[in-house]
Amino acid sequence: IKLAVFASGSGSNFQAIVNAMAQGELPAVCALLVCDKPGAKVIERAKKAGVPAFVAEPKNFENKAAYEQAILEKLKESGVEFIALAGYMRLIGPVLLQAYEGKIVNIHPSLLPSFPGLDAVGQAVDAGVKVTGVTIHYVDSGMDTGPIIAQKAVDIDEGDTKDSVMRKVHAIEHQLYPQTLAKLFQKKEEAPISK
Numbered sequence: 001i002k003l004a005v006f007a008s009g010s011g012s013n014f015q016a017i018v019n020a021m022a023q024g025e026l027p028a029v030c031a032l033l034v035c036d037k038p039g040a041k042v043i044e045r046a047k048k049a050g051v052p053a054f055v056a057e058p059k060n061f062e063n064k065a066a067y068e069q070a071i072l073e074k075l076k077e078s079g080v081e082f083i084a085l086a087g088y089m090r091l092i093g094p095v096l097l098q099a100y101e102g103k104i105v106n107i108h109p110s111l112l113p114s115f116p117g118l119d120a121v122g123q124a125v126d127a128g129v130k131v132t133g134v135t136i137h138y139v140d141s142g143m144d145t146g147p148i149i150a151q152k153a154v155d156i157d158e159g160d161t162k163d164s165v166m167r168k169v170h171a172i173e174h175q176l177y178p179q180t181l182a183k184l185f186q187k188k189e190e191a192p193i194s195k
C-alpha cells in the first residue's frame with residue numbers, strides 16, 4: 001500500500017508511522033508527505049526519512065478546490081492509495097473526499113464523539129473527566145466525525161496537567177496509529193478479489 005501522510009506540525013505521528021514501516025511492522029510505504037505549513041518540523045522529519053514532501057499553503061491558491069486539486073495531482077503522480085491525517089489542521093474538502101472515498105483516516109486526541117475540534121486534551125482536562133483517549137476514524141466532511149475504527153483510553157490522574165496528559169496521549173497515539181493502519185491494510189490484502 002502506498003500511503004500519504006498529511007500533517008501541519010511536529011509530525012511525531014508521521015515519525016511513528018515511518019518508523020513502523022522501517023521496522024517491518026507496517027506493510028506499506030510512505031510515498032508522500034503533504035504539509036500546509038512551510039517551516040513545520042514534520043518537513044525536516046520527512047527529509048531525514050527520505051519521504052518526498054509536497055508543501056503548499058492554501059492562501060496561494062484561488063480557492064480550496066484549487067488547493068486540493070494540486071494536492072490530488074501530487075497524490076496521483078506518487079501512486080498514493082490511502083491517506084492518513086496526522087495533525088493536519090484542516091477539513092478535507094469534496095475534491096479529496098471524492099477521489100479517496102473511504103480511504104482517508106484521521107487520528108484525534110480524545111475519545112470521540114467527546115471533545116472534537118481544537119485542543120482536545122485541554123478540553124478534557126478543563127472538563128475534569130477522569131478518562132480521555134485517542135480515536136482513529138474514517139474522515140468525512142465533518143470536523144472529527146466519521147466512523148470510528150479504533151479507540152484507546154488514557155487515564156487522567158490526580159496531579160496530571162495538560163502537558164502530562166498530552167505526553168500520555170502521544171505515547172498511545174504512536175502505538176495505535178501504526179497498529180491500526182497495519183490492520184486496515186492487512187484486511188485489504190485478505191479481501192477476496194471481486195470479479
Ligand code: GRF
Pocket residue numbers: 007009010011012013014086087088107108109173
Ligand atoms: C496529535 O495529537 C493528533 O492526535 C492530533 O494532532 C496531534 C499531532 O501531533 N490530530 P504530531 O504532529 O503528530 O506530533
